[in-house]
Structures are given as structure tokens and as C-alpha cells.
Amino acid sequence: MKILVLGGAGYIGSHTVSELVDAGEEVVIVDNLETGHIEAVNPKAKFYQGDIRNREFVDSVFDNETIDAVIHFAANSLVGESMTNPLKYYDNNLYGTKVLLESMVAHGVDKIVFSSTAATYGEPESIPILETDKTEPTNPYGETKLSMEKMMKWTGVAHGLRYVALRYFNACGAHKSGEIGEAHSPETHLIPLILQVPNGQREAISIFGDDYDTKDGTCVRDYIHVTDLAQAHILAVKYLAEGKESNVFNLGNGVGFTVKEVIETARKVTGHPIPAVVSPRRGGDPAKLIASSEKAKNMLGWKPEHADLEEIIASAWNWHKNHPNGYAK
Numbered sequence: 001m002k003i004l005v006l007g008g009a010g011y012i013g014s015h016t017v018s019e020l021v022d023a024g025e026e027v028v029i030v031d032n033l034e035t036g037h038i039e040a041v042n043p044k045a046k047f048y049q050g051d052i053r054n055r056e057f058v059d060s061v062f063d064n065e066t067i068d069a070v071i072h073f074a075a076n077s078l079v080g081e082s083m084t085n086p087l088k089y090y091d092n093n094l095y096g097t098k099v100l101l102e103s104m105v106a107h108g109v110d111k112i113v114f115s116s117t118a119a120t121y122g123e124p125e126s127i128p129i130l131e132t133d134k135t136e137p138t139n140p141y142g143e144t145k146l147s148m149e150k151m152m153k154w155t156g157v158a159h160g161l162r163y164v165a166l167r168y169f170n171a172c173g174a175h176k177s178g179e180i181g182e183a184h185s186p187e188t189h190l191i192p193l194i195l196q197v198p199n200g201q202r203e204a205i206s207i208f209g210d211d212y213d214t215k216d217g218t219c220v221r222d223y224i225h226v227t228d229l230a231q232a233h234i235l236a237v238k239y240l241a242e243g244k245e246s247n248v249f250n251l252g253n254g255v256g257f258t259v260k261e262v263i264e265t266a267r268k269v270t271g272h273p274i275p276a277v278v279s280p281r282r283g284g285d286p287a288k289l290i291a292s293s294e295k296a297k298n299m300l301g302w303k304p305e306h307a308d309l310e311e312i313i314a315s316a317w318n319w320h321k322n323h324p325n326g327y328a329k
């Protein structure tokens with residue numbers, strides 16, 4: 001199959017491209033390199049630099065390539081930024097997807113797998129979270145991702161397009177080669193920030209609140225290895241290629257770790273004492289987010305293979321210690 005990966009130079013996109021290439025698929029990458037990195041573009045894929053909001057550009061890619069399915073990662077994904085600059089999220093995430101879907105419909109490309117998020121749920125009513133639970137996002141990032149799901153649903157009703165929305169929980173870890181990994185600027189995610197301490201880039205890690213109703217007072221999250229996420233995209237493309245109907249799947253390990261537990265595991269992995277300082281809560285953080293991924297396991301045949309937190313952090317450390325500044329030299 002020839003698969004178009006939008007946002008293939010980003011964190012989860014580049015890991016998915018790597019798995020696709022290893023599986024023998026033909027891959028075409030589109031990325032505007034706004035948050036993606038040229039160094040993360042897989043040399044075995046064909047690369048077009050451009051923006052999905054540009055209809056002419058997107059049309060030209062579909063004109064040049066006979067695409068069987070699209071995997072769509074091209075979006076902004078920072079919760080905090082979405083609160084201060086919501087229209088950036090409506091523009092890139094929603095308008096970008098609208099242009100993409102128009103071009104797909106015009107070119108008869110009818111299968112798309114895309115990055116959705118646990119942020120579509122908002123504050124959960126019960127744990128673990130099921131795909132059928134209520135979706136009430138508490139920030140524009142989650143809101144735009146939920147609207148992207150709905151845009152695909154109604155485009156499907158009108159034009160026969162089928163989609164799989166993958167609602168990721170906390171993506172983390174890095175490729176086993178140590179050649180690609182997480183590189184955000186600014187970095188806001190817990191594990192890379194923790195690892196800046198043993199890397200000598202930060203004195204201590206801040207714990208955002210220790211008065212939550214959890215076992216040690218810090219927030220609980222479901223950390224899922226990026227390579228396991230990547231595998232789920234391949235299975236989702238296969239699912240659609242088999243003619244199955246549009247669907248939504250959670251992707252997580254179904255196990256929650258507190259912020260303190262993640263820091264403790266990082267101490268063990270790195271052998272560094274990693275001082276931690278309790279700071280005020282960060283606005284909009286739910287106390288506990290844990291996925292039920294039974295649906296993905298049953299319907300996609302997905303099975304996370306790197307579920308051990310120590311292994312996840314060791315893979316991240318293998319990347320960060322050799323690339324303390326991400327892809328920058």
C-alpha cells in the first residue's frame with residue numbers, strides 16, 4: 001500500500017513512518033516542519049514540505065501519488081497553548097483537516113487514520129475511560145480534536161470516507177535505535193522534563209500539585225510507548241483496508257502511574273537523584289486518566305509490547321542523553 005503520512009516529521013508521526021517502512025509499506029510524508037524536524041524524516045519515504053491548509057499543495061500531492069490511505073498527525077497539540085491561542089488550533093487542526101478532507105474526497109481517497117486524544121473526554125466520570133464515555137473537552141485542543149472526529153464522521157456519511165480516530169493517552173518513549181525521539185520546543189511533557197535533570201539542563205523537576213485525590217496526591221496518567229502507538233496506526237489502516245466501518249479507539253496501557261512514581265522510576269533508570277519540588281497545580285489537569293483499550297485489543301488485535309514503565313523511560317533516556325537538544329546540533 002502507498003500511505004500518506006501527514007505530520008510524518010513529528011514525534012508520533014516519525015515513529016509511525018519507521019514502523020511502516022519496516023513493514024514494507026510505501027510511505028509519502030507531508031510536513032510543514034513547523035513543529036516537525038527535517039532530521040526525523042525517514043530517508044526511505046518520499047517527502048513533500050508543505051502545509052495542509054494549502055489546498056493547491058495538498059491537491060498536488062494527491063495528483064502526483066496514488067494514495068491508498070492517509071494517516072493524519074498534522075496538528076498542534078499543546079493544551080496550555082490552546083488555552084491562550086485557541087484560534088491557532090481551530091485554524092491548523094480544524095481548517096487544515098477540512099482542506100485535507102475536501103482534497104481526499106475530490107481524489108477518491110476514502111481511508112484515514114488520525115490522532116485523537118484523551119483530551120476529548122475532559123474530566124472523566126469513571127476510570128478506566130471507555131470510548132462510549134461522555135466527551136466534554138476542557139480545552140480548545142481537545143475540542144478541536146473532537147470536532148475533527150465529527151468532521152470525518154459527517155464527511156463519511158456524505159461521501160463514503162471511512163476513518164479511525166485513535167485517542168492516545170500519554171505518548172512517551174523513543175525508538176529503539178535511539179535515532180528518533182521526542183523533541184518539542186518548548187517542552188511541556190513530564191518524562192522529557194524529568195530527564196533534563198540528569199542531563200544537566202534543569203536543577204529539579206516540579207511536581208504540579210500533590211493534593212489530588214490519588215494514592216500519593218500527584219496526578220495519575222496512562223503512559224504508552226510511542227512504538228506501540230505507531231503499531232496501532234498500522235493495524236488501523238489494515239482494519240479500514242479490510243472494509244470495516246469507521247471507529248474510535250482508546251490507546252493506553254490501562255495502568256496508571258503517579259507523577260511521583262514516574263520520577264522514582266526515572267531515578268532508577270538514570271541512577272541520578274533527580275530532586276523534585278512540589279509546585280502549585282497546573283490549570284486544567286484532571287487527577288486521573290487511565291484508558292480502557294479493550295476495544296482496540298479486541299477489534300484491531302493491538303497489544304502494547306513496551307508496557308513496562310522502566311522500559312519506556314529507559315528508551316526515552318537512551319534518546320535524550322544522546323540528543324540533549326533534540327535534533328538541534
Ligand code: UFG
Nearest residue numbers: 077117118119170188189190193206207208219259282285
Ligand atoms: N507534570 C508535572 N511537572 C511537569 C510536567 C508535568 O508534575 O513539569 C504533571 C502534569 O501536571 C500531569 C502529568 O505530569 O499530571 C503529565 O503531564 P504531561 O504534560 O506530560 O501530559 P498531560 O497528561 O498533561 O497531557 C497528555 C498529552 C496531551 C493530551 C492530554 C490529555 O500530552 O496531548 O494528555 O489530557 F491532551
